Amino acid sequence: MFDLPLLTILLLTGFINLIGALAYAARIAGVRTRRIAMSFALFNILVLFSRTSNSFLGPFLAKRIETRIHDGSGLSLFLDMQFVLAAASVATLVGILLVPTGQRMFAAAIGWYQDNRSTTRLALKAVSPTGLRTLRQSLTFPSLSHLKSWKMPKGIGWGVLIANCLAQSLLAVGVVASLYAGYLAPEFRVTASQLSALINGFATILLFAFIDPQLSVMTDDAVEGKVDEADFRRAITFISLSRLAGTVLAQALLLPAAMLIAWVAVHV
Template sequence: MNASLVLVIGLTFVITLIGTLALAVRIVGLRTHRWSMAYALFNIMVLVSRLASTLQAPLLAKTIETNIKAGQLGGTAEFRFIMFSATLATLVGGGLLPSFQRVLGRAVERYYDYRSIPKLMLSSLRWRTLRRMPAYLKWPDPANLDGLYRRRVVSIPMLMLNAVSSAVLTAGVLATLYAGYLNPDLRSTSASMSGLINGLATILATLFIDPDLALLTDEVVAGQVSQGAYRRYLAQTLLARLAGTVLAQVLLIPFAHGIVWGAEMLRV
């Protein structure tokens, strides 16, 4: 395992972890009633995720180019390590959600004192702030985990959509790069189809997943749904996404063959 692959695995972990922690932003918005500021602060982490995404694909593409030149074609171990890091990041993110809610909620409150992102960040790095950090750490409540399995609040179709969307996002870009192994002559065309794959997952989320979550959020604000039910919804959504990262392991090869077929059709 070379340094580039280790870096790609690390970047994938960071990207997936930030995507998982995004579930906490809505809960912070509900608690503080400061939705805009909660999302504004979280967008700083989104910038980190986007930077990681920008670096991820070229690094892996370089690894593939090197392997093709060396005559090493068809190995999936590297890709499966990368997808496993996404599964691990989802698990870690789920465990960190309660702590992250507290930290982000505190940051939202403190921003109104500093009214400046740089000042808030400098304040967060001070020793007196860092030494209080353990007070914000909290593991998921076992009672909530018990209720998670007994009371399903997310419909089966919505769970499936979340799992499929997660699987496509996890395996999509990797499949376009693995397609370069299957047909090296079309590897540039195959790699350029990553935007199409991610676009399909985004459309799926925009049309079905996001509106359902937004409706439930409005119902919580209106007092029609309890915050406990809302947390169970987010937790069950997280489990579906976790299942999606595992499903991605199965879909990698079929996706790659489909991408090669699409690239061949474009050439014609």
Template sequence: MSIQVIIVLILTFIIYIISTLAYSVRTVAIKTGRIAISFAVFNIFALISRTANTIQAPLMAKTIENTIETGHPEDLLFIFRWILFSTTLATIIGALLMPTFIKVFSKAVDCFSIHRSIPKLLLHGFSKSGIEQFKSSVTKPKRENLAQLKNIKMMPKKIILLNIIAFSISTVGILASLYAGCLNPSLRTTCSSLSAVINGIATILMFVFIDPFISMLTDDVIKGECTEDQFNRCIIFIVGGLIVGTILAQFLLVPGAKLISYIAKLI
């Protein structure tokens, strides 16, 4: 693999860990009672994770050009499948790290309420005391949390399904557009530009259906209309949906690329 591909794999891995850990901030909002500050921190993580995928296109540009010249698109498909595998692995690791980062974010929210500055918060995080606090926050995932996945009957299935669909589209959108351009080199610019539309659809689904639902559930916990255990169970299902979404992206890659290529011909 080229250096550009290795960089994409590493950055994608980091991005999807951040994307998964962002959902632990919702639990922090319940535990600390600092809803506004917690959501501000969540929005920072969500913004990073939902826009950082755009780095894939420029970093993969040279690899795509070489693939078009050699006329072997299957080589590019192999690379893309490795990138998607890295998203699945990163999401699983992010899920396992959530108990630790719930404690870390709780301390970060308290620290933010004192410093009232994201740059100062970041500097504190990399200080000696910040590193010591991180070490003391390391926590193993509990088996009973995984056992919550058996209680799917109590969960809103439409929200879970929409979450899986939205995350799979977001994961595969840019890669499918790039692969479509490789399958149809004469329209690769049009295919690449369609990635923004695809990611826009996924983002709209998340902002219109998923995020408001979790926000309303958070309010229900604060008002006593929903227990903290029920809220945590919902977050577990949402994160589980992220993992399923990355796996689904593997199956959507080729059909999605062919659909994008077809739409590019119609435009």
């Protein structure tokens, strides 16, 4: 049976995580063009669409839980949540595979915008035959040649990768776990749905206090020539793979996180 609500949730989840994975393409494009600020400014346009999708995702997930409870099919909710996290993993993998294409597209957009300086015209050009031709020409698959030694690049250690994996897993599971906790503790459903910060807060601290500064410093070093561009791309690959591992780890964290949130909602 075709399940349109679930498909909508999966597509929104996929789009959000795809944009997140393509953030690394913006960094590479910024290094190649030596225009970091411009690359992130253009990327933020996509982030706006991602955040808009995210604002719809929560209500869709909440409605899914309410519907399951009212239909007496609440036992299927856990499987639904696993599908949501699986969609995040698949979209992240697709995003990683599209990073080379994305960085070429960002580089082309940066060059065009530098000459024309019109966001509206850039958006129109992106969907024009010329823009589609640029997309076709930019389409490429990632090469693993720069990973042949699998040597950890300077500035990125296992600690950063593990922290990023943990942060991404918590970010992926936070909202989903809080909503599923509402099913585990239905009498405190509203309270549980507001406790995603219990999980996401720690992840946000990890991400913005420890991981992003490391990656930003390495980006600046690459722009200044202190870090070889191949090493920078290798670092981005490792970071991307740790992000993917985090979305997979989220599957294992779903039930413990939901139980923790449900316990807090009931007892605190």
